Amino acid sequence: MTAAPSEPSVASKDAAAPGVADSAWPPMKDKQVVVERREGAPVRGKLIAYEGTHAVIVQQDGQVASISKGDATALKLDDPAAGKPAGDAAKPIAEKQAPKWKYHKLGLFTLHGVGYSRWRTPDYRTGGAAYNLDLGFGFNFSEKFGVYGLVGGAVGARIRDKEARGQYGHFALSFLARRKYIAFLPGIGLAISSRRGPGDEFIRETGVAIPIKLIGMIPLPKDLSFLIGLSYDLAIMARSRPFQSFALQVGVARF
Structure with missing residues (x-):
């Protein structure tokens, strides 16, 4: 075998x-x-x-x-x-996150409304209804944050038993913090106020302005938004300590 x-x-x-x-x-x-x-x-x-x-x-x-x-x-x-587990592989660099909603680098808005303005001085405390208006122009760094120049104020207030007329204005730097349908704009800048009357009396003063706005936004065609919100102004000036203004405003924006 x-x-x-x-x-x-x-x-x-x-x-x-x-x-x-x-x-x-x-x-x-x-x-x-x-x-x-x-x-x-x-x-x-x-x-x-x-x-x-x-x-x-x-x-x-x-x-x-x-x-x-x-x-x-x-x-x-x-x-x-070779020899490395799949979990140890380098992760791809995440792409830049797209904005959650459309926005423009350059923004513009205007607000108008009726409010109440009050001056408090060493001699008297007085206030009256006024027309409040604002115009803002600025730059949006993202869909959620921007910086704006704000010009506006309150005009036509009849004060001191309607014998005097008061005006107030501000030139401020405001900071836009927003969500899709709401925006918050605090700011700081220069305050200017004048009061004429009774008689020939005329007072002009300047100081620090702190304008604050809380705004709701409703989308409109052509990238516009309808605005409705509350405005509050606080100013510390030479004689008016403080000046305050409250207003309900509406307007249009392109943020």
């Missing part, structure tokens, strides 16, 4: 494994490589020397490994992504 041929031993398999040609080492110097061996796990790192019978590799953990060239079965460039 003829005996079945035996399986080749592990040792014979290893001996039959191809080696790495001497000409393959020079092009890989100072590069990240993977050296596969007949025995042991592959070695990854930077090839810094290959002369003689051994190759020297600085591994990724900083340790230096000396590998017998006769033990090497393959030499190839290292793929940095």
Whole structure:
């Protein structure tokens, strides 16, 4: 009976494994490589020397490994992504988030309404109905924030038993903070006030103005918005400490 041929031993398999040609080492110097061996796990790192019978590799953990060239079965460039779990892959850079609603870099609005203006001085406290108007022009840094120049005030207030007429104006820098259907505009700037009467009496004064507006917005065609909101002005001036104005205003804007 003829005996079945035996399986080749592990040792014979290893001996039959191809080696790495001497000409393959020079092009890989100072590069990240993977050296596969007949025995042991592959070695990854930077090839810094290959002369003689051994190759020297600085591994990724900083340790230096000396590998017998006769033990090497393959030499190839290292793929940095090899061996890394999918979760460790670099995430793509997020694209710039698109605005949540359409807006314009240059904004413009106007507001008009009726309010109540009150002067408080060392000599008297008086107030009356007035026409409140404002015009703003500015720059929107995003759909949620902008900076505006604000010009406006309250005119035509009949005060001191309707024997005098008071006017108030402000020139302010306002900051627009908004959501899609609501906006808040606090500001600070220059206040100017005048009062004429009774008789020939005339008073003019200046100071600090703090205008504040809370506005609701209803979209209109052509990127316009209908505005309706409340306005409050506080001013500290030479004699009027303080001046206050409250108003209900409506208007149009292009934010």
